[in-house]
Amino acid sequence: MKQRFARAASLALALAVGMGAGALTPSAYAAPARGGGHEATRAALRDLVEKGGLPGVAAQVQDGKEKWFGTAGHADTATGRKRSAGDHFRAASITKTFIATVLLQLDAEGTLSLDDTVETWLPGLVRGNGYDGGNITVRQLLNHTSGIADYLNDEDFRRNSSGLGFPQHRYDTHTPEELVAIALAHPPRPNPEKSPSYSNTNFVIAGMVIEKATGRSYSEEVTRRIIRPLRLRGTSFPGTKPHMPKPHPVGYSRLHQTAPDAAVHDATEQNMTWLGAAGDVISTSGDLNRFHRALMRGDLLPAAQLRQMLDEVPTESGLGFGLGVEFAELSCGVKVVGKTGRTNGSLSAMVGTKDGEHQLTFNANGDWLQDESLYVNVIEAEFCGGVPAAAGKSSPLAGRLPDSPR
Numbered sequence: 286m287k288q289r290f291a292r293a294a295s296l297a298l299a300l301a302v303g304m305g306a307g308a309l310t311p312s313a314y315a316a317p318a319r320g321g322g323h324e325a326t327r328a329a330l331r332d333l334v335e336k337g338g339l340p341g342v343a344a345q346v347q348d349g350k351e352k353w354f355g356t357a358g359h360a361d362t363a364t365g366r367k368r369s370a371g372d373h374f375r376a377a378s379i380t381k382t383f384i385a386t387v388l389l390q391l392d393a394e395g396t397l398s399l400d401d402t403v404e405t406w407l408p409g410l411v412r413g414n415g416y417d418g419g420n421i422t423v424r425q426l427l428n429h430t431s432g433i434a435d436y437l438n439d440e441d442f443r444r445n446s447s448g449l450g451f452p453q454h455r456y457d458t459h460t461p462e463e464l465v466a467i468a469l470a471h472p473p474r475p476n477p478e479k480s481p482s483y484s485n486t487n488f489v490i491a492g493m494v495i496e497k498a499t500g501r502s503y504s505e506e507v508t509r510r511i512i513r514p515l516r517l518r519g520t521s522f523p524g525t526k527p528h529m530p531k532p533h534p535v536g537y538s539r540l541h542q543t544a545p546d547a548a549v550h551d552a553t554e555q556n557m558t559w560l561g562a563a564g565d566v567i568s569t570s571g572d573l574n575r576f577h578r579a580l581m582r583g584d585l586l587p588a589a590q591l592r593q594m595l596d597e598v599p600t601e602s603g604l605g606f607g608l609g610v611e612f613a614e615l616s617c618g619v620k621v622v623g624k625t626g627r628t629n630g631s632l633s634a635m636v637g638t639k640d641g642e643h644q645l646t647f648n649a650n651g652d653w654l655q656d657e658s659l660y661v662n663v664i665e666a667e668f669c670g671g672v673p674a675a676a677g678k679s680s681p682l683a684g685r686l687p688d689s690p691r
Contacts, residue, residue, distance in 0.1 A: 536630020
């Protein structure tokens with residue numbers, strides 16, 4: 286079953302790469318040999334800059350014991366500074382994988398159950414306008430079958446958080462309760478069990494459940510349970526602080542305007558409470574590869590909880606979600622699992638194989654892409670040794686790149 290890499294709030298990018306219809310035969314490519322130089326990946330990165338018009342991009346790979354880093358373009362177009370392996374970036378909706386991991390740990394410990402209702406932990410929060418938190422479980426939050434509207438689909442909020450109103454509102458602070466209230470002003474999505482609907486509101490609420498269950502914020506729990514044990518020294522949660530730790534690229538944004546000549550803004554500084562538990566993490570490509578590897582190898586979750594995370598929920602359109610992750614089968618037949626993220630000035634992906642042997646994380650310091658196949662081609666190149674276009678084929682990943690943060 287093909288899946289879509291979830292759409293996030295602005296693609297907070299929530300950028301998510303998605304699956305298209307129609308499977309291709311797995312014979313297009315063989316998996317690239319280890320130590321093969323990653324030339325196809327390097328070329329795909331160059332295409333993002335030269336053909337896609339993005340300012341810069343950097344990628345790190347771990348395949349077995351081998352590590353590789355590649356880059357194209359610039360971290361700062363004014364000075365010509367290059368991207369570096371240590372660059373910090375806003376990973377946006379990749380935050381959701383951290384949040385889901387903590388909740389699955391709490392499930393394993395017996396602190397809560399994924400089948401607990403939202404009403405059990407947050408009485409009265411989700412109520413009215415067709416909503417009943419007593420009928421929505423924590424599991425449904427994590428696999429997007431809750432039916433709760435996405436607050437980022439609210440036109441006014443979206444304009445101010447990631448659209449033309451961003452320059453005036455970039456330092457605004459938002460509470461989780463405020464974000465949930467914006468969502469609940471919109472009616473629930475119909476038939477969520479049969480037609481899962483990506484919603485950043487789900488993970489804002491999930492962060493609130495973590496705080497209620499543990500007495501600590503989601504950022505404190507992620508730090509205590511994941512960041513410190515794995516020594517993810519470049520990973521942090523900014524809270525209300527708008528600045529980025531050094532080194533970091535300039536985050537360039539067209540404020541999600543689609544015109545090719547739209548003005549480009551420096552969106553590096555921003556108060557990420559507009560995404561919160563749905564997408565505020567700052568990280569590095571090396572840290573995210575380490576996190577993905579540890580997660581897939583069972584270092585963070587017992588086997589039973591990892592199976593639940595990787596339990597795919599299909600939809601009638603052939604898309605599906607795990608718990609805080611998404612899946613895709615590439616044109617060469619390789620199945621990858623991971624998460625994408627997009628926010629103002631940043632476009633990212635963390636993907637890898639389910640056995641934990643092969644990871645790819647890359648980040649572009651621009652949030653637009655007129656030809657989304659160029660983004661997808663980086664994943665195809667790394668895991669298939671080439672891109673479908675080279676063989677006259679299109680990737681099953683193509684055609685679903687969200688136009689907003691997520």
